[in-house]
Amino acid sequence: MIRVLRYGFFALIVRPVLLLLLGTNIRNRERLPPEGPAVIVANHNSHLDTLALISMMPLRDLPKLTPVAAVDYFGKGAFGWFAKHIIGILPIDRSGKTPRRNLLDGAIAALDAGKILILFPEGTRGEPERLVTYKKGIAHLIKIRPDVPVTPVFMHGLGKALPKGTYLFVPFTCDVFVGERLIYCGDVGDFMSDLEDRMNVLAQQGCFPTWE
Amino acid sequence: MSVSExxxxxxxxxxxxxxxxxxxxxxxxxxxxGRSSDELTLRIKSWWFMIGIFTVAIVIDRAISTIFLGFIAYLALKEYFSLIPTRRIDRIVILFAYLSVPVQFYWAHTGWYGMFVIFIPVWMFLFLPMIMVFKGQTDGFLKAAGTVSWGLMMTVFTLSHAAMMLTEGDRHNGTAAGAGLLLFLVFTAQFNDVAQFTWGKLTGKKAIVPGVSPNKTREGFIGGAITTMLIAALTGPYLTVMPLLWSALAGIVIAMAGFVGDVTMSAVKRDLNVKDSGGLIPGHGGILDRVDSLTYAAPVFLHFFYYFFVGGRA
Incomplete structure (x- = not known):
């Protein structure tokens, strides 16, 4: 039942609304991972990021797509239920209560089950349309599962359409740049700087108007 | 509404x-x-799309056609707002600009000419900067007021003339009605694009505005305009109430306006450094590139027709 609701939500609401009100231009769509286990890493500007990323993938992959999100933000209420079952998030506890070594257990189990994780290493929605330093969780995860490919994705426009701190949605075209997949190189620090470089290169492919 | 033979x-x-x-x-x-044949294939594809939608729309209902045209205008406006620099504080202003689209096309649909012709140039023109002022950020105000108003005029107001053509055509364009008048405009304008392009490729030497669009040449323009005039003289008497010579004149008017619309959009893209809008920002070379000539041709031809054939001066 929930499965049907999830399909319905994405096929009948999210996709048509994003298509009509936003319109996404995806460059190098073929670089998106065709199957799990895989990790998609993206910059985070807006609540729409997760929905847009899920909509970019074929509908038949929906059961595999698993956005990783902070458990405290979404909470336990109706919003939390919706995030968990309909959006399909994998909650991560960032409060510090879970022991550090167990923090990634859920993510690892998901990868082992062939899921495609969606990660936002900026940690939270930052200042719209600005890249900030990445958290290293992704590198630690990949260190444990080094065969899993990581696909960087840079998105622009969603932070203008629905930035942090507002519910006023204003249509803007969304540009998406998919990078080539990254394979773990054996060092957490190197992996992170490699990832950041890739994201910056992707960001420079676009020619974005200023927005202050 | 039955569609004429x-x-x-x-x-x-x-x-x-x-x-x-x-x-x-x-x-x-x-x-x-190569590049030119790819461009050609792409163009032909978009014409199939346009004529397909056009046929479906006019077969079903004029309201559907108007909604379709309004949607095109919305997409053009969205593309424009996504390309230009904007201020974060103006998000609400931009939302109001979007909301004016259905309203403007509603005036066109009901044929309330007076409101249709002042709604954006007067009411929206006064309203949007007022919101900006109440928001209180003066930094960049003039630029924002200018670019938002111009974009709204250049996309929504101009393209709504195509919808008005359906309404006015039903009243004043005889048996071919609004569909005939709109088809005449769109066909002539698109034909002119191709004619000017082809003549330019074959004989083009001297660029008219080299700083804006080096491949728009005097030879291409003149050859294209004459060809367009001839085709308009042929099709005009069939699709409109305009007799042969008036149709030929309409052809020249559409050719000139279409040319100006084309180079105007080129100037915008140059200014924004998106010369090849299809390459640099994928997909952005969408709607604006397709409707550029209509942004000038639609209002100019509608008011040409209005002055001479609705106003009875011909």
Whole structure:
């Protein structure tokens, strides 16, 4: 039942609304991972990021797509239920209560089950349309599962359409740049700087108007 | 609204022409692959799309056609707002600009000419900067007020003239009605794009505005305009109430306006450094590139028709 609701939500609401009100231009769509286990890493500007990323993938992959999100933000209420079952998030506890070594257990189990994780290493929605330093969780995860490919994705426009701190949605075209997949190189620090470089290169492919 | 026989025949001829064009493009892409043949294939594809939607829309209902045209205007406006620099504080202003689209096309649909013609140039023109002022950020105010108003005029107001053409045509364009008048405009404008492009490729030497668009040449413009005039003289008496000579004049008017619309959009893209809008920002070379000539041709031709044939001065 929930499965049907999830399909319905994405096929009948999210996709048509994003298509009509936003319109996404995806460059190098073929670089998106065709199957799990895989990790998609993206910059985070807006609540729409997760929905847009899920909509970019074929509908038949929906059961595999698993956005990783902070458990405290979404909470336990109706919003939390919706995030968990309909959006399909994998909650991560960032409060510090879970022991550090167990923090990634859920993510690892998901990868082992062939899921495609969606990660936002900026940690939270930052200042719209600005890249900030990445958290290293992704590198630690990949260190444990080094065969899993990581696909960087840079998105622009969603932070203008629905930035942090507002519910006023204003249509803007969304540009998406998919990078080539990254394979773990054996060092957490190197992996992170490699990832950041890739994201910056992707960001420079676009020619974005200023927005202050 | 029943669609006149004339419009059906015109659509049939366009389908035949497009089939021929597709065939030629297919052979070209096999024998001489490259940028120009890709561009040609892309153009023909978008014409199929346009004529397909157009046919469906006019067969079903004029309201559907108007909604469709309004949607095109919305997409053009969205593309414009996504390309230009904007201020974060103006998000609400931009939302109001979007909301003016259905309103403007509603005026066109009801045929309330007075409101149609002042709503954006007067009411929205005064309203949007007022919101900006109340928001209180003066830094960049003039630029924001200018670019937002110009974009709204250049996309929504101009393209709503195509919808008004359906309404006015139903009243004043005889049996071919609004569909005939709109088809005449769109066909002539698109034909002119191709004619100017072809003449320019074959004979073009001297660029008219080299700083904006180096491949728009005097030879291409003149050759294209004369060809367009001839085709308009042929089709005009069939699709509109305009007799042969007036149709020829309308052809020249549409050719000139279409040219100006084309180079104006080129100037915008140059200014924004998106010369090849299809390459630098994928997909952005969408709607604006397709409707550029109509942004000038639609209002100019509507008011030409209005002055001489609705106003009875012809």
């Amino acid at each position: 004339h419009v059906w025949w015109a659509i049939a001829v366009i389908f035949a022409l497009l089939s021929l064009a597709s065939l030629i493009a297919y052979r070209l892409s096999n024998t001489r692959p």
